[in-house]
Amino acid sequence: MNRQKICLLLLSVLVFLGQANAATLESTFFTRSDQTPPEEVTITGVVLDAKTAEPIIGAAVMLKADMARGVATDVNGKFTFTAPKDVSELEVSFLGYETQTVKVNKQRDLKVLLMPTSFEIEEMVITGMQRKKEEAFTGDYRRVQGEDIIKINPNNVLAALQAFDPSFRILDNNSAGSNPNALPEFRMKGDVQLGTGIDPGNMDIMLGGIANLPNMPLFMLDGFEVSLQRIMELEPERIKEVVILKDAAATAVYGSKASNGIIVFETKAPMPGKLNVIYSTNMGLTVPDLTDYNLMNAEQKLEAEWLAGFYNPNNPTQMNTYNRYKADVMRGVDTYWLSQALQTPLIQRHTLSLQGGATELRYNLSLSHNRNPGVMKKSGRNMTSFNFDLTYRTGKLNIVNSLNLGDNVGNNSPYGSFSQYTRVNPYYRMYDDEGKLIKILDVKNRGVGESSAIISNPLYNATLEHKDRQRSISFTENIMMEYRFLPTLRLSGNLGFIKTFANSEKFLSPNHTSFEIYKDIDLTKRGSYDKSIGEATTWNGNVSIDYNLQKREHTLTMFGRWDISSRVNNALALTAHGYPNEHMNDFLFGFDMPNRPTGGDSKTRSIGLIGQVSYMYATRYSVDLSLRTDLSSSFGADNRLAPFWSLGGRWNVDREKWFTRNDWISELSLRSSIGVTGSQNYSPYQAIQTYTFNHFMHPYVSSDVIGAELMALGNPNLGWSSTLEKSLGVNASFLKNRLHASFSMYDNYTDQLLVDFTAAPSVGFDSYIENAGAIKNTGYQFNVSLFLYENISERIQWIVSLNGANNRNRVEKISNSLEAYNRAALENKNAAPPMYVEGESTSRIFLVPSLGIDPATGQELYLNKDDQPTFIWSAADKRAVGDSNPDLHGNINSSFTYKNLSLSCSFMYEFGAQRYNNTLVEKIENADLAYNADARVLTERWSPDNREALYKAINIKGQSTNASTRFLQDYNEMRFSAISLSYRFEPGVHEFLNRLNIGSMTLSGHMNDIGRFSSIKQERGLDYPFARTFSCSLSIVFK
């Protein structure tokens, strides 16, 4: 219903605008003289890039005689200009191109070819704070164009970004699968910091707070820091380009925020013109991917239970149960539970934007709606956003204002966790004889002294009244002002304001199976409602000056910036229970609140000061020096951070006089940098001992105050951790520019790395923050792209690119306290081997070596410390047997264009790592057979008839197998992540566009997450299955 309404609405808006387009455009206010005096003439024309023959959008076409009169070219590079009859010359200009004066004779239809000023100068690197000339930029970065992102994945910008740079990875979330409400986690540097999954229902996360997420990179959008949600809401069509900043020289200006990498997004500026109506849509299907599940069917499951000893032939009760199941199986009951909670939903996104304006004042108004249902029934995420951008640009003053409203609603499935469906035994029926869902399927006895398993029908709860929803609404206003006092001196200021409201609600009906235990006891406890609300306000502002001096061969740039930010958030969470009637599903109907309210309130404020000096000589040599100091309330008031700094240099070898560009090598530049960046995932402030009243808010009768307890064990001896980063890079083009290659290597030395160290329980706390010593990460990255075929005149191009990265880490030295710890561990025969050892990697996997299952006894045979076989598992026998870090990982991309048709595909690869395969342990050997399990339970378990088995004998509750190398497997993987085919319609070629008033149109089809070839067979998507996506996009620019 809802979906149809929205489609209708969009359609009617389109129709209306189409008419408006035809009828009213002539009188829009951009054209300066709408009443053409008789002595004026109309000149039309097109402006094209002289090199590529691509139309130039937004080029200024002005009257040479009267520079106040002018128009800008439209999306097809065309312009219509009303000029005095005596017009003789027009001036055509565009940033990055040489300004051209065109003589106007009798000819009224012009074709203007603009030459790029120079191939290099158009290349600017946006760092989120500045634009820097690429030829002078000494940092390591990767730039990706918006249109390339759409080609890889039109539904998920961040997933697409992975294809372009191997250092940027979204971590596989094996439990959340393709849940549209799950938030991704990232890995930017080689070393994954300690971190736990992001809970999307966490109020701080819903409010856009990222401060406490250990691996979250910093996202910059058009010069402002934004939350992960905002990036996920961003429509891919709006993105102009994305820059991933990597080394010290590129990130030092961000100081302590740089530790997890910086990703800078820039959106497209509004197109000039009378009124451009742009509509784009993306629609498709997501299909659950269950190929990793290999469960038993009804007959196999019952057989497995028999073998495990659930049924004693001498026990009539047990045999009755068995015969009842058996009869059902014979009758053909074999329920495929997996598919019951799944759907193949239609995903869609619609974006409508109105853009236009003249050279000085331009606007963009856009509305976007994104419906993203998940593969579990009734789950999904809907995002709606509204943007209004206004830009004003004159010679000296430049103002950009942007306003955004976002509404983000996530619904979780009433069907619950997917794992319930993988566990239910297939010999149960879903419905009883009257066709009603059975509530409790079975109470399964596991035997003497063991609790029985109450198996409820997971489908039952889905029929009840249910609410599980999160919503956040944000309002963002950013204004950027820039004033050029002199051509060389610029002062600019930014001010940003974000207000976010969020709430989450979860209602469980009184009939929900989780309340079964209260059935006889208490009606006032059945039914529950969790509700939380929160609000956050963020301010940030900065003032910067930019000074640019160019004298003959010397170019000097100085940049200074002062920035300040403040964030306040507070949240409240309440739980009530006792909802006797499931239709009384408002929080207010609750009987009482069993727990006191929880929530939080936090304020953070920070101030940063940045200085940067760059010098370039003769476009050949450049040097960059950056400095930053940070002050922040989260470091404590009197804790000033040591300044972060970086020094980078670049040598454009190809500009040397002695370098002759030849067919073999045409471009060559070298770059190197050194610098110190912050790399703390903990700050010493967190190690200050604090007390909390949180758990003891109730009275103690013999005291007149409430109780307080220690939060954690402090560590007063901690120092700031910082990383000395060194990097070296080469960029080169070979074979007449047909092969572009870049290679970089780095060496990052982190001193006083702070780690969350597990403590002996007698310390009184689970863990404490400890200085682990120093760790060195070294690695390399490469990116090669090859023009396999190129024919400019025929517009055929085939590019294949390969990128890859490798990272190794080594503990360089360990702190004294750790050394004492290690020594004690080595002396004690029961102690596990130490985690941090000098000269070793931190990603090693420690397991007890296994010799497999002893054919004679069915017991697992281990190898102990002294290389003697033993049946006894001991933590002390653990050895470093593998490494979870891959030797190489990266992507292979191919992009083929023939005229208006293009075909892209992308693969991801990873090899040389090891992983502990949990499926084998949890779903085979330790599987609790009251529930369904992997089919290998039946065939590959040890028994006197199957002595060469891989897994221990079958039993009821599952073996309590300890971790050993029996479950360690090599992890090599190749994923076919994307394929897309797109076609661009042009008015010149496709006549029907003119009839429909369409300027240009692109139609494309995509498939994402298509296939996966891995050396490890394990269940993926435990709580929510993974999915494949098939979608179609359409983008139309109306004239």
Next chain:
Amino acid sequence: MRYIHFPYTMLIVLLMLTASCSDWLDVRPDTEIKEEVLFSTEEGYKSALTGIYKRMAKQELYGGNMSFDFMEKLVQRYDNYNSWEVSNADRAKLYEYDKDDNARYSLATIWAEQYTTIANINNILKNLEEQGAEVLDATLFDIIKGEALGLRAFIYFDLLRLWGPVYSIDPGLKSLPWRDKLSSEQVPLMPAKDVIKHILADLDQAEELLQDDTLDGVVDHPFLQNRNLRMNKFAVKALKARVYLWSGDTSNAYRYANEVIETSGLSLSTDNKRDPSMTSEYLFGLYVYNMEEELKDIFPPSTSGLLTSTPAPSILYISIDNGRDVFEVGRLGVNDTRYKNQHGFLHANNRMLLRKYMAVSELSSFTKDRVPLIRLTEMYYIRGECGSLEEGVNDLNTVRKTRGIPSRFNLKADGSFSREMLIDELNKEYQKEFFGEGQWFFFLKRHNMETFHRCPLQQGMRDFYVMPIPKAEQEHGLGSRE
């Protein structure tokens, strides 16, 4: 050239701006408080000490595991097994402390939680030393320090009673890491006899500091009310009696038990109908907020929970046969108030349910939500065990009389009455008196009893009195007994 100076001037201005904002940056999260701020006020010390009692009252410790839960399951108190007959072998699984999930988990929890409490106590003591005298008046300083030391001794003693040796056999066994300051330092196990020394040293100091304390508290001083719910002077003395008895020093044990009986002003209670946990006998107990409500699934206050054919697995009931054996109904009759329906237990459907922690309607706010840790009866038992046979018989008869056992069953210290018989009677008394209080196991362990009522172990209990050091402790290179 004029303009070149401009950026520098700006930079200097910005630097000055930055330098003056440290106040603006000093914001603190509202839900926590820095240690140094907490301990800068009297209220902070009071809160930190109150926090210790609240911690101890958690279900993981004395509000569950250390009272009616794990400690009582160790001595096979309850009958809440699944429908059919339970074999001895099934019940004996618990004693495979390293393998059985329940035992392993409970022991690891007790170990970790007790040490977290100790860490909190150590931090109070550290702050008292460093700045306490400036913040607190002398009375409060002595009370807080005395209580903290007494509590540390109390907890270490319970750790020692679980993880330490049967003291009479192997007092040199390495038992526990003794941590008296908050740090992540590696501390190896300390032999039991040294732990006893440290405990006694703490208690001596506590006794000294609390010498002016009374059980009545101080009028109009809201922090010094209900002293029996705090580590008061008599709790310290009673604990000393316990510790001395454990370490075999019977004369000191006698002395302290006697002193408590004579001077505490408490008397044995006869009413466990309206006061099932006998709060009027508390030398030391804990207040557990909303306890009866929280434990409703374990000790439901109505008989309906017992009447169904298979009561919910959470209900810790015993069968009537078991109850009759424990309270020797066949020999001593049904008048023992610790057994009687609506007194010690709720009887229904041939099952009995302990009333000590039950939300019964007779409870007043002075008797509800409390867990006993040391009761006066134990002092009678200790004095009785350490004195002469006559005194022992006297003390036992005194207790039995208040519990409703007719005087015709009184014990007599005639020629046929031996010390073994006294210990045997004491054993039965501990079993009856401390039902659901976690003390019986310690009596069995102290006497290295070979077996006990319903002991499921064929080989006897002697190999199972010493708990294994938790794995997590060992994996950190600690916890070696050698």
